[in-house]
Amino acid sequence: MPSAKPALSVLLCAPRGFCAGVDRAIQIVELALQRYGAPVYVRHEIVHNKYVVESLKTKGAVFVEELDEIPETAQPVIFSAHGVPKSVPEAARYRSLFYLDATCPLVSKVHKEADVQFRRGREVVLIGHTGHPEVVGTMGQLPPGAVSLVETVEDARTFTPRDAQNLAWITQTTLSVDDTRDIVAVLQSRFPAIQPPHKDDICYATTNRQEAVKAVAHRVEAMIVVGAPNSSNSQRLREVAEREGCRRAVLLQRAGDIDWADFEGIATLGITAGASAPEVLVEEIIDSFATRFTVSVEEVRTAEETISFAVPRELRATAAARSAAE
Incomplete structure (x- = not known):
């Protein structure tokens, strides 16, 4: 008979994954596609996650880096959650492009x-x-x-x-x-006279995800942060895990990126996800570990998040109709 799989205790950080700003930005693209049809143009990745971008492409979103890549069109142009310089909406107005701003509030x-x-x-x-x-x-x-x-x-x-x-x-x-x-x-x-912002600029989601990692990192032998390499908040989560004493902290986009040699012989594993990483990728990684380990999962929650942001006025009727249909 085959030998039993080794036991693995997974500590799942919470909060993790999508924040309100990311959720709003993705909604804006989906609602624009629903209301105006394809194509909908998006300047820059709407959020820093390849899985999200590719899934929106299949629905009709066209991603560009600059406005001059967009042909003359009456279709919507969406600015990413990261925000844009003032010159970008000015250029859009100059070309009479209809734009929707998905910048996180x-x-x-x-x-x-x-x-x-x-x-x-x-x-x-x-x-x-x-x-x-x-x-x-x-x-x-x-x-x-x-x-x-x-x-x-x-x-x-x-x-x-x-x-x-x-x-x-x-x-x-x-x-x-x-x-x-x-x-x-x-x-x-x-510079003692330097003035601070009226309210902390580091967003609630970044802070909450880092605090959850701090609560878990010292309890596990390895930590996986699900996120993209160009995602700032995901990279910071990996650094926080290392700083808090986790010797093996890695950033992975999805299960296919796992280097199993990194996790050989471990009995405890922490998992979190950056603010632009969907939960389906967390589940995919846990399922992948379950093929090699007998996995038990404990969620470690350090904060509750109830914040949500309204979509632009042009999309609110579409959003309401979608909510009513769900």
């Missing part, structure tokens, strides 16, 4: 904060990652040179402002809470 809040501080005559320090679409969008809310990007504690130590008495800081919404705290501490130490 919590990212839009950071845009407004940047604008308020700029209007008050302050140089804006943005804590974030170079080249990330959210950072590009936030910096693009203000004229060139109005925003200074700080990525690390070392950047904060060497940053030279134009006027140390007129500074304000804001952050990307998907950063490590702990790393950001360290960077802010340096900025506040060097």
